[in-house]
Amino acid sequence: MAKNTTVEAARAEIERDFQAGYDLPVYVYKPWCKSCEICVALCPKRVLEMGEDRKPVVARPADCIQCRMCELHCPDLAVFVTKEKG
Amino acid sequence: MITMHPSFEMLRPGKKFPTVWCPGCGHGIVQGAIIRAVQKLGIPRDQMVMVSGIGCSSRMPVYVDFNSLHTAHGRAIAFATGVKLHNPKLHVIVITGDGDALAIGGNHFIHAARRNVELTVILLNNNIYGMTGGQYSPTTPIGKRASTAPYGTAERDFDPCALAVAAGAVFAARGTVFGVVELEKMIQQALAKRGFALVEALSPCPTLYGRLNREGNAVKMIQWQKENTINAKAAAKLPPEKTAGKIITGVFHDAEVTPYTEVYQGIIDKAQGQKQ
Numbered sequence: 001m002a003k004n005t006t007v008e009a010a011r012a013e014i015e016r017d018f019q020a021g022y023d024l025p026v027y028v029y030k031p032w033c034k035s036c037e038i039c040v041a042l043c044p045k046r047v048l049e050m051g052e053d054r055k056p057v058v059a060r061p062a063d064c065i066q067c068r069m070c071e072l073h074c075p076d077l078a079v080f081v082t083k084e085k086g
Numbered sequence: 087m088i089t090m091h092p093s094f095e096m097l098r099p100g101k102k103f104p105t106v107w108c109p110g111c112g113h114g115i116v117q118g119a120i121i122r123a124v125q126k127l128g129i130p131r132d133q134m135v136m137v138s139g140i141g142c143s144s145r146m147p148v149y150v151d152f153n154s155l156h157t158a159h160g161r162a163i164a165f166a167t168g169v170k171l172h173n174p175k176l177h178v179i180v181i182t183g184d185g186d187a188l189a190i191g192g193n194h195f196i197h198a199a200r201r202n203v204e205l206t207v208i209l210l211n212n213n214i215y216g217m218t219g220g221q222y223s224p225t226t227p228i229g230k231r232a233s234t235a236p237y238g239t240a241e242r243d244f245d246p247c248a249l250a251v252a253a254g255a256v257f258a259a260r261g262t263v264f265g266v267v268e269l270e271k272m273i274q275q276a277l278a279k280r281g282f283a284l285v286e287a288l289s290p291c292p293t294l295y296g297r298l299n300r301e302g303n304a305v306k307m308i309q310w311q312k313e314n315t316i317n318a319k320a321a322a323k324l325p326p327e328k329t330a331g332k333i334i335t336g337v338f339h340d341a342e343v344t345p346y347t348e349v350y351q352g353i354i355d356k357a358q359g360q361k362q
């Protein structure tokens with residue numbers, strides 16, 4: 001299930017992960033994810049997979065082309081690209 | 087360099103997320119496109135006013151950090167007209183559902199278009215009343231099921247874009263959440279217009295419309311959009327049998343007509359005796 005948090009709390013939590021060395025091209029903020037699977041289905045490179053907790057996992061980060069299809073189609077702002085293209 | 091979600095800065099501080107919308111509801115995807123369109127145009131959020139009626143779609147103004155008005159069912163356009171007339175410098179965007187805009191609010195919709203009030207109307211069309219349990223709406227296609235039409239509706243549906251153009255709108259476009267990049271461009275174009283501008287966003291409701299019509303989950307409904315819509319420019323080059331049964335998307339109308347607040351200012355000037 002999704003968990004309710006404010007955007008300030010979300011930002012702080014994600015920044016902590018970044019500071020701890022998060023280095024994948026996409027980030028999934030699980031508390032806002034409703035497990036709709038749209039991002040998994042629309043990723044042209046099959047980078048994302050549904051995990052056992054019914055949240056997307058960045059399974060094949062090396063294949064990500066930073067096209068942002070996951071980010072643009074997520075209804076809940078729960079997945080985004082962390083690195084600029086190129 | 088690792089970067090944060092670019093839309094977070096536009097979310098209302100202190101508001102709990104995620105939204106009330108069901109998993110995979112298209113309304114959240116449309117919200118994202120609106121946020122990016124405003125960011126790309128560089129409109130300061132203090133100059134944005136988001137006005138909505140009642141419905142699942144109409145919940146949007148509580149999530150986006152603009153000035154906001156969440157009004158009565160069907161009346162968003164009437165309130166928005168008041169805001170725009172009071173302060174024509176503001177960018178007024180109306181968030182409305184197919185029930186809100188075309189059933190109870192149908193008269194406001196056509197008359198605001200006729201007057202050419204400068205409003206950006208984003209009609210989130212999910213072909214059903216989402217919030218109240220799936221009653222059919224003026225855009226439920228004939229034969230499709232709803233909680234009030236268990237054997238399929240017997241009524242023909244409105245084409246909201248054609249209706250707006252016939253009533254006098256200066257801009258009318260239809261996009262999908264599958265084609266969210268094009269949808270965002272349409273919203274940008276609409277925000278830049280001076281006049282009544284409609285963007286109809288086809289926004290799947292998996293919980294009610296999808297379930298009642300056995301169209302599957304959110305993913306299936308978005309993939310359906312991909313297979314069953316065609317851009318007007320591409321459609322014009324194809325023989326009619328290739329486009330039969332498909333929903334046409336794109337910008338249908340883009341005209342220049344003196345906007346209402348400008349005409350109205352003329353009346354004010356006359357009344358105050360500054361002009362004869």
Ligand SMILES: Cc1ncc(C[n+]2csc(CCOP(=O)(O)OP(=O)(O)O)c2C)c(N)n1
Pocket residue numbers: 140141142143144159182183184185186187190210212214215216217218223
């Ligand atoms: C005057 C009045 N009549 C009826 C209602 C009940 N009502 C609330 S939302 C709604 C329809 C919502 O459908 P739509 O506008 O298509 O938005 P959606 O929920 O599908 O996004 C209705 C009939 C109301 N709130 N007020």
Ligand code: SF4
Pocket residue numbers: 026042043044045046047048063064065066067068069070071081
């Ligand atoms: S940015 Fe594109 S390639 Fe990378 S995970 Fe998202 S959808 Fe897949």
Ligand code: SF4
Pocket residue numbers: 028032033034035036037038039040055056073074075076077078079110
């Ligand atoms: S699209 Fe968003 S809400 Fe849906 S599964 Fe992906 S991250 Fe979660």
Ligand code: SF4
Pocket residue numbers: 106107108110111112113142143212216217290291292293294295
């Ligand atoms: S009922 Fe339909 S329109 Fe309302 S939030 Fe759920 S999916 Fe969206």
